[in-house]
Amino acid sequence: xxxxxxxxxxxxxxxxxxxxxxxxxxxxxxxxxxxxxxxxxxxxxxxxxxxxxxxxxxxxxxxxxxxxxxxxxxxxxxxxxxxxxxxxxxxxxxxxxxxxxxxxxxxxxxxxxxxxxxxxxxxxxxxxxxxxxxxxxxxxxxxxxxxxxxxxxxxxxxxxxxxxxxxxxxxxxxxxxxxxxxxxxxxxxxxxxxxxxxxxxxxxxxxxxxxxxxxxxxxxxxxxxxxxxxxxxxxxxxxxxxxxxxxxxxxxxxxxxxxxxxxxxxxxxxxxxxxxxxxxxxxxxxxxxxxxxxxxxxxxxxxxxxxxxxxxxxxxxxxxxxxxxxxxxxxxxxxxxxxxxxxxxxxxxxxxxxxxxxxxxxxxxxxxxxxxxxxxxxxxxxxxxxxxxxxxxxxxxxxxxxxxxxxxxxxxxxxxxxxxxxxxxxxxxxxxxxxxxxxxxxxxxxxxxxxxxxxxxxxxxxxxxx
Numbered sequence: 001x002x003x004x005x006x007x008x009x010x011x012x013x014x015x016x017x018x019x020x021x022x023x024x025x026x027x028x029x030x031x032x033x034x035x036x037x038x039x040x041x042x043x044x045x046x047x048x049x050x051x052x053x054x055x056x057x058x059x060x061x062x063x064x065x066x067x068x069x070x071x072x073x074x075x076x077x078x079x080x081x082x083x084x085x086x087x088x089x090x091x092x093x094x095x096x097x098x099x100x101x102x103x104x105x106x107x108x109x110x111x112x113x114x115x116x117x118x119x120x121x122x123x124x125x126x127x128x129x130x131x132x133x134x135x136x137x138x139x140x141x142x143x144x145x146x147x148x149x150x151x152x153x154x155x156x157x158x159x160x161x162x163x164x165x166x167x168x169x170x171x172x173x174x175x176x177x178x179x180x181x182x183x184x185x186x187x188x189x190x191x192x193x194x195x196x197x198x199x200x201x202x203x204x205x206x207x208x209x210x211x212x213x214x215x216x217x218x219x220x221x222x223x224x225x226x227x228x229x230x231x232x233x234x235x236x237x238x239x240x241x242x243x244x245x246x247x248x249x250x251x252x253x254x255x256x257x258x259x260x261x262x263x264x265x266x267x268x269x270x271x272x273x274x275x276x277x278x279x280x281x282x283x284x285x286x287x288x289x290x291x292x293x294x295x296x297x298x299x300x301x302x303x304x305x306x307x308x309x310x311x312x313x314x315x316x317x318x319x320x321x322x323x324x325x326x327x328x329x330x331x332x333x334x335x336x337x338x339x340x341x342x343x344x345x346x347x348x349x350x351x352x353x354x355x356x357x358x359x360x361x362x363x364x365x366x367x368x369x370x371x372x373x374x375x376x377x378x379x380x381x382x383x384x385x386x387x388x389x390x391x392x393x394x395x396x397x398x399x400x401x402x403x404x405x406x407x408x409x410x411x412x413x414x415x416x417x418x419x420x421x422x423x424x425x426x427x428x429x430x431x432x433x434x435x436x437x438x439x440x441x442x443x444x445x446x447x448x449x450x451x452x453x454x455x456x457x458x459x460x461x462x463x464x465x466x
Contacts, residue, residue, distance in 0.1 A: 003168075004028035005461060006188055006201040008175045010036075011067030012447050013207035013438030013454040015158060016102065020458025022165045028465055030167045031199065033190060035174040036064030039155050044071065052281045052289070052370065054338075059283035065169070066155035067209045068282070069447050071294065074146025074154075075254065075272070076448045078103055078115065082141045082256060083449030084439075090425050090456070098452040103144065105455075109157045112150070112297070116143040116253030123251040127398065131257060134397035139256040147297030178204065178434065180223050185434035203461060207437040207454065210415060211284060214322050216440045217419035226422035226430040230442045232321035233415035234328055234384045235268075235309035236376065237279055237291045238392070239408040241363055244401040245304040249275040254306075257398065261390035264383050268391040271307040276300035279368035279410055281340050288329050291340045291368070291410040301367050307413050308391060310384040322419060329412040331379035341379075341412075342371040345392065346405025348385075362406040376411040415445070427457055 005021070007014040010032050018030050035058065036042065042064040045055065061071040080087045080095040087095040107113065117124075117140060124140050131138040146154060163169065172193060179187040179198060187200035208216055220227040248255045254273040261268060277295035284290060293305040314321050332341055343354040344362070353375035359366060377385055388409075396403035420442030423429050429436065437443075437457055438450040 001197065001199045003031045003199065003201045005030045005203045005205065006199055007032045007205045007207060008188060009067070009206065009208040009212060009438075009440070010034035010065045010169065011207055011209040011438055012069055012450040013444070013457070014205065015066065015155075015162070016105070016451045016454030017205055017207070017437065017458040017461070018162055018167050019105065019158060020455045021462045022162070022167070024459065024462035026462050026465060028461070031201070032162075032167060032169045033173050033175055033188065033199070034065060034169065034171050037171055038169070039065040039152060039159050042071075052283065052339075054283055054287060061280070061282050062209075062211045062284065065159050065171070066151070068211070069151060069155065071148060071280075074148060074151030074447070076103060076106060076111070076144040076146065077446060078142040078144060078448070079139070081139050082446070084443055084445040086443045086449050086453060089423070089443060095452065098455055099448060102448065102451045102455050106144070106146070106154065109154045109161075110150070111144055111146055111154060114144075116145055117251070118142050120251050123247070127248060127251060127255070130398045134394045136257045136259040136394055136398065139258065140252055141254070141256055143253050145253065145295070145297070148294045149299075150297050178219060178223060180431065183224075183430070184432040203433055203435070205435045205437060205457060206440065208440040209450075210439045213419055213440045213442075214285070214326070216421075216436065217322055220419065220421065223431065225434065227442075228420050228422065229314055229319045229321050230420040231311045231313050232325045233309040233311055234325055234381070235307055235413045236388060237293055237305055237307050237410040237413045239279055239303050239305040239364060239367065239410065240402060240404070242276060242302055242304050244404070245275065245399060248399055249304060255399075257395060259391050259394055261387050261394060264387055266383070266387050267311040268387050269309055269311075270395070271309050273304065273306035275304050277303070277305050277367070279305050279366065279371070281368065281370075286326075287333075287338065288326060289333050289338060289340055290329055291413050303364060303367055305367070308388055309413065309415060310387045312384070325414045328379060328381065329414050332376060332412040335374050335379055336372040339370060339372040340368060340410050341374045341376045342366055342368070342408055342410045343374060343376045344405060345403060345407040345409055348377055348389065348409065349405075364406050364408050366408060368410065371410060376409060380411060426460060427453075
């Protein structure tokens with residue numbers, strides 16, 4: 001087979017690359033390769049079974065058109081300060097302008113016009129004052145909340161738009177490798193589940209998301225694609241009653257707090273806050289179960305959940321940060337017999353595990369019912385656990401009650417985007433015809449910045465065509 005542009009991965013970066021090319025009148029033939037299903041066919045059996053059934057050959061929450069975005073809470077961060085390191089590559093002004101433009105596309109396809117976190121400046125100042133006193137930095141980022149169920153509708157609309165405008169989508173196709181000749185990428189080797197075949201293209205865009213970060217790291221090592229180990233995030237998902245987070249939820253919707261707690265001074269941050277949300281499970285390759293969280297537009301719980309992530313930067317001779325994070329996750333899964341572990345914060349401080357019956361005594365009822373009570377400290381590295389405990393105590397000064405004994409910590413929360421592909425500001429790599437976008441590239445984190453990177457890639461490809 002032969003095409004002009006092949007995009008591996010139908011997550012936000014890949015989707016918006018094709019979308020921007022079409023908006024700019026491209027005549028090139030575009031093929032999107034996705035090993036999952038179309039967004040309208042994606043179903044998580046847990047809605048019926050009440051527990052994760054570890055779907056094979058892949059998790060339907062993380063794989064398929066729009067990637068994990070279709071089942072996430074669907075928050076669009078509207079500030080260049082949030083979403084990874086892309087602004088350091090392309091410049092702050094260009095990044096913010098691209099965010100504003102991309103936000104307009106989401107609105108075009110039905111995103112809610114309401115923006116969270118911009119209405120009560122006085123209350124924001126008070127929250128920032130408390131954060132400063134606690135030694136934390138508050139990033140008050142405007143948020144456009146799509147909602148899990150609304151995000152699926154929006155991405156379905158984008159999917160249909162792409163199809164109507166001639167984009168070919170190969171669902172159920174896995175990319176096994178790249179085809180390279182003399183440092184020039186000529187195409188990709190695909191497998192439809194029955195047989196392998198080659199798809200040749202002038203341009204290959206790999207946008208496989210966090211789920212594909214490990215695969216891409218191996219591809220880079222095999223073919224000499226310039227890359228370097230980056231930051232790996234290891235942490236927990238915290239769940240408290242809405243009453244504890246009430247002020248922050250109403251004023252900011254999502255409080256992005258950053259600290260460098262003693263004694264290690266690693267960067268620790270909050271991420272993906274979900275007022276009235278639900279803790280969820282995602283499954284990655286090798287049956288690795290990781291915790292996440294999402295929030296619906298209409299359906300609400302009594303709890304708020306958010307991630308606390310500790311960043312680790314490794315130096316020589318170690319160069320496998322993704323594998324390191326996976327090992328932490330595997331140990332935690334082992335303790336939970338393949339399930340997510342949950343423990344009360346007070347039990348961690350008391351040096352004891354949490355028992356399942358003890359959870360019924362709490363004001364905080366777990367929104368992930370099949371999580372297994374246990375001891376997450378038996379698997380979490382000491383450095384990360386110490387940073388998380390001290391950070392929670394600092395956040396308690398900003399949000400009184402956050403460090404209550406009954407606060408729940410779920411593990412493992414891992415972010416697989418540590419491999420960073422080396423590129424210039426126009427995304428050129430050391431391999432001609434090969435580009436890497438989104439979270440798997442190591443440059444972005446989250447829906448908006450991944451979408452932005454796709455928009456900019458689409459502009460470049462459409463401009464070069466003219």
